[in-house]
Amino acid sequence: MTETRLRSIGWWLLVPALVAAGTVLALESARLARPRSPWFAQPRTFTLADAIAQHDVARAYALLREGGRSADDPIVVSHPELTSGRGRFVSPLWWAVAMRDEHSVLMLLGEGATIQRVNGRDADCLAERVGDTAMLAVLRRADAVLAAPCLSPQTEFGVTEIADYRLGADVFVRFDRASRLIVAATRADPRFEREPLFTKDILLSGDVLPMAIALEARLRNEPAFAKAFFAADLTPHEYTKFVLALVAARLAHGFVKSGVIRSVPSGVHADNVMFVDANLAAVEAVLKEMGLE
Amino acid sequence: MRRCRWLFVAALTVAPIVGAIAFTLWRTPLPVSEAIALLEDVARKPRLEFLIPDTAYYRPFFHILLSTIWNADASIDTRVAAIRLLQIVPVLALTALFLIHVRPRTLLDAAAAAAATAVLLGSPGLRDNLEIPLTYTTVGMPLALAAWHLLVSPPRPWHTAAVVALTVVAVGFKEQGLAIAALVVAAWTTKAPSATRTQAVIVAALALAYVGLRLVWHQRLATFEQAIGLGFREIGTDEATARFGSFPYLVYAYTMLATIGNILFSEPTAGVFSIVRSIGDGTAEPWQYIHLASSVALTALIAWWGARSLLQARRTGWTDEARTAVALVLVLAACGALSFNYSRDRLGGMAVPFYALAAFYTFRAAARWLVEVPRRRFEVAAAGLLLLASLWHVRAVGTVEAVRVTSARNQMEWLTTRRQRTREFADRPVYLSILGSLQAQGTAESAPLPTNYPRPVRGVFSPANVQTR
Numbered sequence: 087m088t089e090t091r092l093r094s095i096g097w098w099l100l101v102p103a104l105v106a107a108g109t110v111l112a113l114e115s116a117r118l119a120r121p122r123s124p125w126f127a128q129p130r131t132f133t134l135a136d137a138i139a140q141h142d143v144a145r146a147y148a149l150l151r152e153g154g155r156s157a158d159d160p161i162v163v164s165h166p167e168l169t170s171g172r173g174r175f176v177s178p179l180w181w182a183v184a185m186r187d188e189h190s191v192l193m194l195l196g197e198g199a200t201i202q203r204v205n206g207r208d209a210d211c212l213a214e215r216v217g218d219t220a221m222l223a224v225l226r227r228a229d230a231v232l233a234a235p236c237l238s239p240q241t242e243f244g245v246t247e248i249a250d251y252r253l254g255a256d257v258f259v260r261f262d263r264a265s266r267l268i269v270a271a272t273r274a275d276p277r278f279e280r281e282p283l284f285t286k287d288i289l290l291s292g293d294v295l296p297m298a299i300a301l302e303a304r305l306r307n308e309p310a311f312a313k314a315f316f317a318a319d320l321t322p323h324e325y326t327k328f329v330l331a332l333v334a335a336r337l338a339h340g341f342v343k344s345g346v347i348r349s350v351p352s353g354v355h356a357d358n359v360m361f362v363d364a365n366l367a368a369v370e371a372v373l374k375e376m377g378l379e
Numbered sequence: 380m381r382r383c384r385w386l387f388v389a390a391l392t393v394a395p396i397v398g399a400i401a402f403t404l405w406r407t408p409l410p411v412s413e414a415i416a417l418l419e420d421v422a423r424k425p426r427l428e429f430l431i432p433d434t435a436y437y438r439p440f441f442h443i444l445l446s447t448i449w450n451a452d453a454s455i456d457t458r459v460a461a462i463r464l465l466q467i468v469p470v471l472a473l474t475a476l477f478l479i480h481v482r483p484r485t486l487l488d489a490a491a492a493a494a495a496t497a498v499l500l501g502s503p504g505l506r507d508n509l510e511i512p513l514t515y516t517t518v519g520m521p522l523a524l525a526a527w528h529l530l531v532s533p534p535r536p537w538h539t540a541a542v543v544a545l546t547v548v549a550v551g552f553k554e555q556g557l558a559i560a561a562l563v564v565a566a567w568t569t570k571a572p573s574a575t576r577t578q579a580v581i582v583a584a585l586a587l588a589y590v591g592l593r594l595v596w597h598q599r600l601a602t603f604e605q606a607i608g609l610g611f612r613e614i615g616t617d618e619a620t621a622r623f624g625s626f627p628y629l630v631y632a633y634t635m636l637a638t639i640g641n642i643l644f645s646e647p648t649a650g651v652f653s654i655v656r657s658i659g660d661g662t663a664e665p666w667q668y669i670h671l672a673s674s675v676a677l678t679a680l681i682a683w684w685g686a687r688s689l690l691q692a693r694r695t696g697w698t699d700e701a702r703t704a705v706a707l708v709l710v711l712a713a714c715g716a717l718s719f720n721y722s723r724d725r726l727g728g729m730a731v732p733f734y735a736l737a738a739f740y741t742f743r744a745a746a747r748w749l750v751e752v753p754r755r756r757f758e759v760a761a762a763g764l765l766l767l768a769s770l771w772h773v774r775a776v777g778t779v780e781a782v783r784v785t786s787a788r789n790q791m792e793w794l795t796t797r798r799q800r801t802r803e804f805a806d807r808p809v810y811l812s813i814l815g816s817l818q819a820q821g822t823a824e825s826a827p828l829p830t831n832y833p834r835p836v837r838g839v840f841s842p843a844n845v846q847t848r
Contacts, residue, residue, distance in 0.1 A: 088750045088751075091749070091750040091757065092485075092486075092487050092746065092747070092750055093486055093487075094761070095487060095490075095746040095749060095750070095761055095764070096485065096486035096487035096489070096490045096746070097486065097490070098490075098761055098764070098765045099487070099490035099491060099493070099494055099742065099746070099764065099765065099768050100388075100392070100486070100489065100490040100493060101765070102494075102765065102768050102769035102772045103392045103393070103490065103493035103494060103497065103768070103772055104392060105769075105772070106396060106497070106772035106773070106775060106776050107391075107392050107393070107394070107395040107396060108395075109776060110395040110396050110399050110776055110779060111395040113399075113830060114395070114398075114399050114402070117830075124831060125830055125831050125832075126828070126830060126831065127828065143791065143794045143795070144790060144794060144822065144824050144826070145824065147794055147822055148822075148824050189791060189794065189795050192794075192795035192796070192798065192799075193794045193795050193797075195798045196794075196795065196796070196797030196798040196799075196801075197797070227799075228798055228799070
């Protein structure tokens with residue numbers, strides 16, 4: 087009787103030990119066999135944007151390092167509110183703030199990410215706009231916040247928004263009006279002598295997207311232009327797209343007509359060149375007014 | 380071989396958990412906090428300079444060992460691996476020594492040994508010490524158990540020298556090693572086979588000399604070296620000094636009792652009654668109930684076993700069990716006294732092997748007592764014993780998770796503090812160079828991470844918020 091009871095208690099006490107040992111053994115074996123299982127890891131991401139969105143800081147760091155890219159290189163992201171569900175180019179830091187991921191923000195700052203007063207690169211302004219005071223405090227502690235004030239809210243450019251843009255007669259009328267008012271405003275201001283708003287070099291050199299972002303920011307943040315846009319019923323965003331498409335189309339039109347090239351080059355839509363051809367006099371007039379013809 | 384059968388059963392039963400802890404530690408990144416500063420110290424200072432007791436954190440043998448590893452002519456990977464082994468080997472040695480000391484000879488012994496090993500691995504005093512490279516107390520724990528094993532073993536001529544050497548090494552790693560002096564006194568008082576008066580005098584003299592040396596060299600001790608816990612909140616050193624600096628002794632007494640309380644009841648933690656507060660707030664998680672309930676129940680049972688053993692010792696003379704009860708009381712007191720300045724879970728580490736040893740005897744004694752009771756009571760009490768053992772096994776599994784959490788925390792620290800560290804330590808090129816050389820191991824994607832347990836189990840092994848990512 088005594089011996090039987092002792093043996094029963096012995097087994098009773100050994101059972102939880104065996105269960106615990108079996109649990110750990112099963113877990114660790116499964117971890118070795120299927121390390122990407124949801125039990126042991128987050129879903130695998132392949133882009134920096136996704137890694138930040140998943141709050142997978144280690145993966146984001148690895149992707150940054152593997153690609154040998156700068157922490158400021160823009161990434162394409164999409165957010166239902168902040169980008170209206172469309173693909174946008176933003177800085178990884180901006181996206182980390184949008185995702186409210188303090189750890190990713192600190193990681194990116196450690197990797198040399200910076201803030202610039204350009205929409206999509208102004209992570210501190212985004213934090214301010216969405217009322218994320220904790221994130222602002224994190225950026226301030228890291229001395230990442232710029233002294234310059236935030237730009238007014240600006241709509242980001244979509245990945246193919248400029249390339250897909252078509253010149254239209256109705257917008258051209260408003261563009262013409264806005265351009266003449268803007269030119270009048272710039273003539274009265276010596277700042278624009280030092281840094282002209284439009285030159286062919288500015289409009290056609292470099293990457294179109296950063297240039298578009300910078301131009302729109304300039305148009306939007308200059309109080310003197312606000313009246314022009316109001317009067318012409320045009321937004322700085324629409325104006326920027328129109329002027330870029332128009333200058334490129336006008337140039338292509340000139341090359342085709344002079345026989346330098348046989349057909350419209352890639353990157354400029356044939357419809358836009360046809361638009362210039364159909365409205366050549368008016369186009370030349372407005373571009374001349376702007377100092378671009 | 381047959382004589383060791385139950386020892387092997389117990390060892391095989393605990394092996395997966397100990398193995399998982401060791402395997403996780405093996406892949407855990409070295410942290411930025413403390414680790415880099417320690418490595419900077421050993422990179423800059425000559426090895427023997429660490430013997431000068433001019434700091435409140437005097438751990439000469441640890442620093443000398445770390446210096447030997449870090450300044451060795453080996454690759455970074457090899458040196459990091461050696462630093463990890465510095466933490467892993469003591470844990471394996473402690474578990475092996477524990478099983479060898481209790482030496483299970485029956486099925487009941489093996490089951491009690493497995494449950495007691497879960498107590499050893501699931502105690503906050505051990506768990507809080509599993510932090511690479513801070514191996515001070517983790518080295519001291521197996522040394523203390525080894526010393527006790529020698530003290531209660533049949534006498535050999537070399538035992539005294541070995542016990543003294545173990546004491547010196549343990550103290551050289553951290554002042555908590557002085558707890559071995561309490562064990563020597565316990566062994567001498569209880570007439571343990573290998574304990575002698577000479578041995579007790581030598582160890583006591585060594586302990587007094589050590590304390591004297593520290594006080595003489597470091598005359599101006601801070602009233603509060605680190606933040607203290609009091610009741611339900613933590614108090615910073617400045618506030619503590621302002622409030623209690625003129626008469627800190629009551630707070631010291633509270634802090635000592637807090638460390639002892641943590642070993643016995645898992646509360647308070649660092650002097651703060653965080654589990655009680657969570658229960659009061661209605662925010663307690665399952666692991667908190669498990670820790671509190673299992674500790675309170677086991678300590679109550681240990682008290683019953685201890686009283687029984689001591690009463691029996693009065694009648695029939697000292698037994699190993701009675702000696703263990705005395706050793707537990709004295710080593711608890713030593714751990715409490717050595718943490719007078721501030722309380723942390725890790726400061727109770729030296730008492731954990733003896734709490735676990737007492738748990739082994741308690742489980743066995745309770746089982747033997749049960750066989751005599753009527754059937755109905757037997758069933759209820761055996762179920763209670765089964766539940767208690769189960770809760771401790773859950774805690775042991777929780778230690779594996781805790782080590783994983785530490786690993787994830789270390790990795791996150793590497794990923795997020797680079798900017799702050801490089802600016803803060805801009806004028807310390809050695810620090811920055813070590814930071815750079817260890818960056819890859821700290822940010823590796825392969826670092827162990829906590830398990831994403833399904834919702835019903837979440838919060839059972841460790842805090843739920845560290846299991847959801």
